[in-house]
Amino acid sequence: MAAFYSLILVLLLSIAGYFGGSAAGTFFGIIIPYAAIAVFLVGLVYRILLWANTPVPFRITATCGQQKSLPWIQSNRLDNPASGTATVIRMALEVLLFRSLFRNTKAEIKDGPRLVFSERKFLWLAALAFHWTFLFILFRHLRFFLEPVPGCVLIAQELDGFFQIGTPILYMTDLIILAALAFLLIRRLADVQIRYISLFADYFALFLLLGLALSGVVLRYFIKTDISGIKELAMGLVTFSPAVPAGIHPIFFIHIFLLSILVAYFPFSKLMHMGGVFLSPTRNLANNNRTKRHINPWNHPVKVHTYEEWEEEFRDKIKAAGLPLEKV
Amino acid sequence: MSEETLSPEQLVQIDYTPSKKNWLDPTVEFRKGTYCYSGVAKHVKYLDLPNPREWQPTDSDWKLPPDWKQIILDGMKERLEKYRSFRLFMDICVRCGACADKCHFYVGSGDPKNMPVMRAELLRSVYRRYFTAAGKLGKLAGARDLDEGVLKEWFYYFYQCTECRRCSVFCPYGIDTAEITMIGRELLNLVGCNINWVIEPVSNCFRTGNHLGIQPHGFKDSMEFAAEDLEEITGIKIEPPINKKGAEILFIIPSADYFASPHYYTLLGYMLLFKEIGLDYTFSAFAGEGGNFGLFTSHEMIKRLNAKIYEEAKRLGVKWILGGECGHMWRVMHQYMDTMNGPADFLEEPVSPLTGTRFENALSTKMVHICEFTADLIKNNKLKIDASRNNHRKVTFHDSCNPARALGLFEEPRYILRKACNYFYEMPENTIREQTFCCGAGAGLGTDENLEMRMRGGFPRANAVKYVHDKYGVNLLSCICAIDKATLPTLMDYWVPGVEVGGVHELLANALVIEGERERTTDLRGDEMEQSGAETTDA
Ligand code: HEM
Ligand code: SF4
Ligand code: SF4
Numbered sequence: 001m002a003a004f005y006s007l008i009l010v011l012l013l014s015i016a017g018y019f020g021g022s023a024a025g026t027f028f029g030i031i032i033p034y035a036a037i038a039v040f041l042v043g044l045v046y047r048i049l050l051w052a053n054t055p056v057p058f059r060i061t062a063t064c065g066q067q068k069s070l071p072w073i074q075s076n077r078l079d080n081p082a083s084g085t086a087t088v089i090r091m092a093l094e095v096l097l098f099r100s101l102f103r104n105t106k107a108e109i110k111d112g113p114r115l116v117f118s119e120r121k122f123l124w125l126a127a128l129a130f131h132w133t134f135l136f137i138l139f140r141h142l143r144f145f146l147e148p149v150p151g152c153v154l155i156a157q158e159l160d161g162f163f164q165i166g167t168p169i170l171y172m173t174d175l176i177i178l179a180a181l182a183f184l185l186i187r188r189l190a191d192v193q194i195r196y197i198s199l200f201a202d203y204f205a206l207f208l209l210l211g212l213a214l215s216g217v218v219l220r221y222f223i224k225t226d227i228s229g230i231k232e233l234a235m236g237l238v239t240f241s242p243a244v245p246a247g248i249h250p251i252f253f254i255h256i257f258l259l260s261i262l263v264a265y266f267p268f269s270k271l272m273h274m275g276g277v278f279l280s281p282t283r284n285l286a287n288n289n290r291t292k293r294h295i296n297p298w299n300h301p302v303k304v305h306t307y308e309e310w311e312e313e314f315r316d317k318i319k320a321a322g323l324p325l326e327k328v
Numbered sequence: 329m330s331e332e333t334l335s336p337e338q339l340v341q342i343d344y345t346p347s348k349k350n351w352l353d354p355t356v357e358f359r360k361g362t363y364c365y366s367g368v369a370k371h372v373k374y375l376d377l378p379n380p381r382e383w384q385p386t387d388s389d390w391k392l393p394p395d396w397k398q399i400i401l402d403g404m405k406e407r408l409e410k411y412r413s414f415r416l417f418m419d420i421c422v423r424c425g426a427c428a429d430k431c432h433f434y435v436g437s438g439d440p441k442n443m444p445v446m447r448a449e450l451l452r453s454v455y456r457r458y459f460t461a462a463g464k465l466g467k468l469a470g471a472r473d474l475d476e477g478v479l480k481e482w483f484y485y486f487y488q489c490t491e492c493r494r495c496s497v498f499c500p501y502g503i504d505t506a507e508i509t510m511i512g513r514e515l516l517n518l519v520g521c522n523i524n525w526v527i528e529p530v531s532n533c534f535r536t537g538n539h540l541g542i543q544p545h546g547f548k549d550s551m552e553f554a555a556e557d558l559e560e561i562t563g564i565k566i567e568p569p570i571n572k573k574g575a576e577i578l579f580i581i582p583s584a585d586y587f588a589s590p591h592y593y594t595l596l597g598y599m600l601l602f603k604e605i606g607l608d609y610t611f612s613a614f615a616g617e618g619g620n621f622g623l624f625t626s627h628e629m630i631k632r633l634n635a636k637i638y639e640e641a642k643r644l645g646v647k648w649i650l651g652g653e654c655g656h657m658w659r660v661m662h663q664y665m666d667t668m669n670g671p672a673d674f675l676e677e678p679v680s681p682l683t684g685t686r687f688e689n690a691l692s693t694k695m696v697h698i699c700e701f702t703a704d705l706i707k708n709n710k711l712k713i714d715a716s717r718n719n720h721r722k723v724t725f726h727d728s729c730n731p732a733r734a735l736g737l738f739e740e741p742r743y744i745l746r747k748a749c750n751y752f753y754e755m756p757e758n759t760i761r762e763q764t765f766c767c768g769a770g771a772g773l774g775t776d777e778n779l780e781m782r783m784r785g786g787f788p789r790a791n792a793v794k795y796v797h798d799k800y801g802v803n804l805l806s807c808i809c810a811i812d813k814a815t816l817p818t819l820m821d822y823w824v825p826g827v828e829v830g831g832v833h834e835l836l837a838n839a840l841v842i843e844g845e846r847e848r849t850t851d852l853r854g855d856e857m858e859q860s861g862a863e864t865t866d867a
Contacts, residue, residue: 005468047419054412057627058667060734062496062504064762067736069689069700072707073743079762080736082689094500100426101500105758107429107788113340115435115791117758123426127500194425196346196440197449199470201462202423268462273501276420281413282502287736290693294667298410302628303376304635305534307643310614313535314544321545323571323613326643 021253036260043267130180354477361780367527379520436784444495526772538583538617563846581652582810594831655728655809727764728809769815790823
């Protein structure tokens with residue numbers, strides 16, 4: 001049901017974009033995008049600051065390899081970093097390569113009973129494929145926002161169309177992102193466990209991204225829309241002299257409306273994992289607990305049972321046992 | 329085990345198909361064998377914790393304070409402001425499910441709410457409802473009202489998590505469900521919902537210094553008893569130092585070492601080792617417990633119980649602290665003690681008096697793990713070891729959760745074992761080191777009434793032991809954790825009969841050649857050793 005509702009919502013949003021764009025181009029092409037960006041920036045900064053300003057009272061690194069202890073024991077610097085540099089490398093591997101997700105396995109009980117582990121790298125692969133292509137596609141989009149188009153953007157475009165299939169030339173990232181998103185969606189629906197844990201918001205994010213990617217694909221490969229009008233609109237937006245040129249295809253308004261929704265929704269959703277991953281205390285702290293004291297800013301005093309109280313309570317027994325007393 | 333207990337064959341018939349019901353509607357059934365009894369009022373009271381009363385989880389009325397909801401919500405707000413971990417972990421989970429089958433309780437029970445992500449969602453759903461804008465939308469946003477049903481679910485599932493942190497190893501953001509469970513238990517404690525297997529040791533520990541409530545004379549008797557046993561086995565006379573001022577080292581152990589079996593043989597092991605190397609150390613009857621069930625209660629309680637360690641080190645005027653074999657104690661000593669009870673600026677940088685090695689990794693905390701200490705002794709040829717004395721043991725090593733995922737103490741114990749035993753075999757890769765599986769009964773869940781859940785949760789560990797038992801004839805599961813030593817024997821009897829449980833320093837002391845000892849024919853347990861001259865292999 002959650003999947004169905006979120007699909008319906010994304011469809012409704014698309015329809016709104018399609019008809020709204022034709023009827024009220026300024027609203028859908030200018031006001032909403034600006035508003036979305038404003039919400040995004042304010043929301044993002046707010047959320048990050050809220051996290052960053054919440055104290056980290058204890059250093060609770062999760063260690064996934066040999067610690068640094070005796071000099072002759074080889075320590076695992078990546079999975080159990082003892083220094084700042086090593087921690088940065090550990091984090092980089094998490095953010096760029098999803099290293100922890102790479103560990104993913106499947107555990108099953110087979111006859112015997114035997115608990116058997118098998119490889120389950122597809123989640124990692126699809127996740128990595130989706131995120132990197134998403135980034136790549138965003139980067140390619142810079143050609144709409146910059147004039148002249150920087151060389152690196154052109155190179156990226158060139159690389160992406162390396163195989164020179166079709167007209168307009170097929171971008172590999174377009175295929176990959178659709179396949180990866182489809183995999184992530186099917187996995188959510190087909191795997192009973194994952195379906196059980198999935199919420200409306202989980203499907204919504206996927207449908208939104210799929211809708212965004214599909215509308216883009218339709219614009220490029222099927223409608224073969226004239227991009228000069230779109231570029232004009234985009235340049236207007238970035239130079240703060242916005243205007244909606246005539247003749248823009250309504251599908252484009254689906255594209256930009258879904259993007260606006262995604263951007264505005266981002267700070268209030270699980271998509272904030274983008275910022276959170278950098279701040280996670282089990283990953284971004286060095287395991288140097290015993291070498292360097294970690295300070296808890298709110299280290300409240302607590303009620304303890306002192307030695308004096310203890311000695312007082314058990315005085316006779318301590319004496320009878322012949323153990324030394326502080327106060328004889 | 330009672331008659332109604334499931335047989336191992338029945339127990340592994342697990343259905344992993346989750347129920348069709350929406351998980352947001354709380355359902356919880358306190359079925360015998362799968363939950364722990366409530367904290368006894370007198371202990372709750374002794375600790376000045378809220379709402380001491382007579383109650384059990386099976387009661388329909390939990391006798392909560394009238395304003396319990398507000399107490400919990402205020403408690404959540406406070407903790408969201410104090411712990412970045414809590415707020416962040418509430419916010420960023422993408423429900424990818426990578427953690428799901430990483431939890432031994434999920435593997436062993438098939439209960440979908442035992443997937444770490446769901447355990448967290450039980451709390452997260454309430455977080456959404458009261459602390460996020462979208463939560464006002466209710467169920468569609470995965471939010472739900474806090475009511476007694478929800479609270480009961482929290483109780484059931486937060487006392488069905490051993491805070492082992494295995495899930496966090498696999499989470500792409502390092503979301504640590506143990507941290508969420510810890511906070512969840514703190515919230516439950518605010519309205520007086522705790523379990524006796526945790527609260528009684530905590531109260532005993534606060535009063536007497538140890539979980540078992542042993543008083544100073546009892547402490548001394550136990551140590552002397554151990555010394556007598558050792559004299560019988562080795563012919564060597566030992567006088568255990570207690571509360572000795574001016575000793576160089578304060579030695580902290582879990583109390584089970586001097587009051588439970590098979591822990592006791594590890595205690596004999598330490599004593600013999602220290603005798604052999606002539607270590608100037610002392611036990612303390614006041615700091616007679618390194619274990620800290622405060623870890624399973626609240627952050628405040630960790631600090632309350634652990635204050636005695638540095639206090640005693642200061643009072644006795646020792647130079648540094650050495651800590652014995654205990655898992656959760658080491659989580660506290662490594663990740664919390666210095667921050668909570670430090671700075672330990674009155675102590676000196678730990679240096680081994682025998683090898684001169686400076687333990688640079690303990691520069692600030694001033695506390696060294698016994699395995700680090702002993703590995704260093706062996707490496708520097710300070711010990712004479714006859715590994716053939718352990719030839720009757722085919723040994724494997726269980727990485728306890730906390731030394732594994734809070735320290736990364738993997739090689740030190742293995743180094744000792746490989747030197748002290750000729751037959752050492754590793755369990756499968758997915759079940760050791762950072763991926764190690766919990767004994768199924770940590771975090772205060774090792775009680776008899778919870779037996780079915782323990783056997784379920786311990787299944788992945790036991791199954792890996794069974795693998796090496798069948799393949800190599802492994803008959804001893806070694807470990808460096810007092811909770812393991814208490815709970816693994818039951819687990820082995822259930823799943824892998826014929827495997828005993830022991831400590832690393834027990835095995836070391838079996839093999840330790842002591843000056844002036846009489847010829848040893850039995851190990852520290854009194855079991856016959858194989859006649860010497862057996863072949864030596866390097867496993
Ligand atoms: C530093 C940047 C980021 C990192 C390290 C990161 C990492 C991850 C990881 C490891 C997952 C789990 C695997 C999975 O479920 O696919 C994930 C999931 C996801 N990420 Fe990101 N992410 C980042 C930024 C973004 C951005 C910018 C977006 C979208 C606008 C995004 C959208 C998603 C979505 C929708 C999912 C859930 C996929 C599903 O439902 O299966 N992420 N991310
Ligand atoms: S692995 Fe992490 S992000 Fe994925 S469901 Fe589990 S807790 Fe959430
Ligand atoms: S900490 Fe351990 S017991 Fe708790 S949810 Fe994670 S894997 Fe399960």
